[in-house]
Amino acid sequence: MxxxxxxxxxxxxxxxxxxxxxxxxxxxxxxxxxxxxxxxxxxxxxxxxxxxxxxxxxxxxxTRVPVDFSDFQPIDIVGTGGDGKNTFNISTCACFIVAGAGYAVAKHGNYGATSVSGASNVMEQHGVKFTNDESKLRRSIETCGMAYLHAPLFNPAMKTVAPVRKALQVRTLFNLLGPLVNPCLPAFQLLGVADLPQMRLYTNTLQRLNIGFAVVNNLDGYDEISLTDEFKVMTNRYETIYRPSDLGFTISRKEELYGGRTPEEAASIFDNVLQNRATKAQTDCVLINASFAIQAREPQKQIEECVSMARESLESGRAWNTFCKFVSMNS
Structure with missing residues (x-):
């Protein structure tokens, strides 16, 4: 050393x-x-x-606990975290919209570190029990198109650095590694990053790993598409900066994406989005992220078609039904 x-x-x-x-x-x-x-x-x-x-x-x-979902060709939807915005569970909501649209999703997540509610927090609020039993996870993805992989159950090696990370209390390279160590090695990924240098690093890395991807960043510092400003998307095929209006969306106010003060509040927002009862800003934010996830999975589709598919999954009730079935199977 x-x-x-x-x-x-x-x-x-x-x-x-x-x-x-x-x-x-x-x-x-x-x-x-x-x-x-x-x-x-x-x-x-x-x-x-x-x-x-x-x-x-x-x-x-x-050193991971491996899971083989290769026959499903799943996508993971994840943000690097650490943007300090305390938004609600946007990427996790997007997972169920994408699953409701007919695509297999294998979400790798953990408890919130810099926000009130991470993916694992919102899952626990709904009674979901975490497991690394591959047969149970496989039944979940077969039945409702969604499996949730709680990171601590699959990456035991990370425990060795936990005391140092806790003592430092700042972001480290292990924050960068989190989105890259999904134990099922998904074939596709939508990855949200908080700044442009990270965007370039992940794009080059995912190209090296031969993963179908879209890396997204809102240019005002969100690690997802927040629609609060222009946003950038980099994929295997293109690199573009969009205005929300380019895709039929309006600019949202930052406070409209607030994730609440407690995990219970965050879970309530989550449910409202998937039941199509949320505010326009909350709904649009999830829809746009789900849309680029669908395009990452099906790169031949135009993004406008992907937006329509995401909206139909939500408005038809399929996204909520998918979530309810998921909770039922995993509780």
């Missing part, structure tokens, strides 16, 4: 293999907390490169 730190202090980059071996050492407990904290600080200051990120990812995936 001393040699690696000296190289990193001199602004050298690690190869994929070096990063992979380093992360394996971290997960085995080979290094002390001061060394790990120093390493995380270096990467936070100079940024992580694609080779390093893919190497770290490979190491974490070797």
């Amino acid at each position: 001393k040699e690696i730190l000296i190289r990193l202090f001199a602004h050298e980059e690690l190869s994929h293999e070096e990063a992979c071996n380093l992360m394996k050492g971290i997960t085995r407990g080979d290094y002390n907390e001061a060394q790990i904290a120093s390493l995380l600080t270096v990467f936070q200051m100079r940024g992580v490169k694609v080779n390093e990120l893919t190497g770290f990812r490979e190491a974490l995936l070797t």
Whole structure:
């Protein structure tokens, strides 16, 4: 570790293999907390490169509890978190709209770190019991098109760095890795990021991993499409900045996306969206994210068609029925 730190202090980059071996050492407990904290600080200051990120990812995936959903070709919809906006559970709502539109979704999530309610919080509010039993998860995705993978049950290696992360209390490269270590290795992903440098990093990484993707960022700093300003989308095929009006939406006010003060409030907003009883701003925000997820899954479709499919899933009640069936199966 001393040699690696000296190289990193001199602004050298690690190869994929070096990063992979380093992360394996971290997960085995080979290094002390001061060394790990120093390493995380270096990467936070100079940024992580694609080779390093893919190497770290490979190491974490070797220790995961694997789940094979390859026959479903699922999509994951996730944000990096940490944008400090405390929005409601937009990406999790979008998952059920996409599943209601007929696509398999394998959502990898956790408790909220920088918001009141993360994906796991809203699931628990509805009585969902987390599991890493592949047969139960497979029945869920077969029956209602949706499986939920609670991250701590699948990534045991992350426990080794939990004390350091808690002590540092700042974002680290492990926040970047979260969206990349879904244990089922989904074929497609909609990934929301909070800034443009992250957008470029993830785009290059997902291209390297040969995953069908859309990486999205609202240009005022949301790690999802919030419709509060212009937003950027990067996929395997194009890179575009949209105004909400380009796709028939109006600008939303930031306060309209507030996620509430408690997990109970967040769950209430979640239910209102899926029952098509939410405010226009809340509904539109979820619809636009679901639309780009559908396009990531079916890149030959024009985004306008994907918006229509997402809206039909919500307004027909299929999204809510999908959620109710999911809760019934997983409680």
